[in-house]
Amino acid sequence: MSDIDSIKSRISKNVRPISAYSVPRIDCSVKLDGNESPYDLEEEEQIALSERLAKLPVNRYPDPEALEVRTSLSRVVGFPVDGILLGNGSDEIIQMIVEVLGGKSGRVLVPSPTFSMYRITSLILGKQVTEVELDEAFDIDLEQTLEAIRTQDPDIVFLATPNNPTGNSFSEEKVLEILEASGGAVVVDEAYCDFSKKSYVPHIDKYENLLVLRTMSKIGFAGARLGIFFARPQIADEVNKARLPYNINSFSQDVMSFALENPEVIERKISLILSERERVRTSLERIEGIHVYPTDANFFLVRVSDADFLFEELVKNDILVRRFKGEGRLANCLRITVGTREENDQLIQVLVSVFSS
Incomplete structure (x- = not known):
């Protein structure tokens, strides 16, 4: 032994x-x-949700594709269902993205300071992480970021806007310039978009390399652990290969359906x-x-x-x-x-x- x-x-x-x-x-x-x-x-909402959850057959696996929830989300957001994936929190989706799209240069670019899981996940998966300091206003240092993209060709650039922990939104012009310059994926994590009222999802029509993340955790459903991914269907198909079987449990799927039906x-x-x-x-x-x-x-x-x-x-x-x-x-x-x-x-x-x- x-x-x-x-x-x-x-x-x-x-x-x-x-x-x-x-x-x-x-x-x-x-x-x-x-x-x-x-x-x-x-109280009345808790009762309604509890009655719904009580009907779930807990002896059965959940819908492996979470198709009903994704279809509802597609209608609400106005985005193709085959370009939407769900994760056990955005953390799982971040891991899937790095696993699938980090295979050419093996480099990941992140601003600093920002959400720590971009760096932690990338390092665990063997990627080289380049951190570019934000400017004095905690906005993107565009010159340094574009230089890192030019010299290092990162497979993935992570941008959280509004940014955690600074709270501010990055300049949209700078984000779009990064999308234009990057040969790899640019992941815009808009976990806090419900409070900024700004979203990059409509830009996916123009930018094939744009991936957008959202979450239910900041708007009242943190306990359900639900992350959302938007991208071109061709990209979603590839990222979906790294999704673990039955990754969204039945309870979380029903909680999200309840939220979408009661906006x-x-x-x-x-x-x-x-x-x-x-x-x-x-x-x-x-x-x-x-x-x-x-x-x-x-x-x-x-x-x-x-x-x-x-x-x-x-x-x-x-x-x-x-x-x-x-x-x-x-x-x-x-x-x-x-x-x-x-x-x-x-x-x-x-x-x-x-x-x-």
């Missing part, structure tokens, strides 16, 4: 230096760290978040000592003189936000999700108290 050292010696060299994606487990009743919707379903459930809560976002922005900007960056998402990136101190003060007051410990451009930054009105009031009250003392 092999010992643990023998097993560990067989771990891929791509994996050894990487830390797993992790979310700190800190119990606070006001949870403003995950960019989720703060609003659960109303008012989503729209009402998006409107509440957008209203609260503006109210919170105004309150934060009035507090001396907090720099608030522009946002098109459901969260704020803020900079303070001592983020660790403020993080701990918030935790003491039962409020959890996201901190970035010693992370370059994000040093002394916190990311704060827009909560309910009551949660936001509690946040502002604590912040005013801390910065006035």
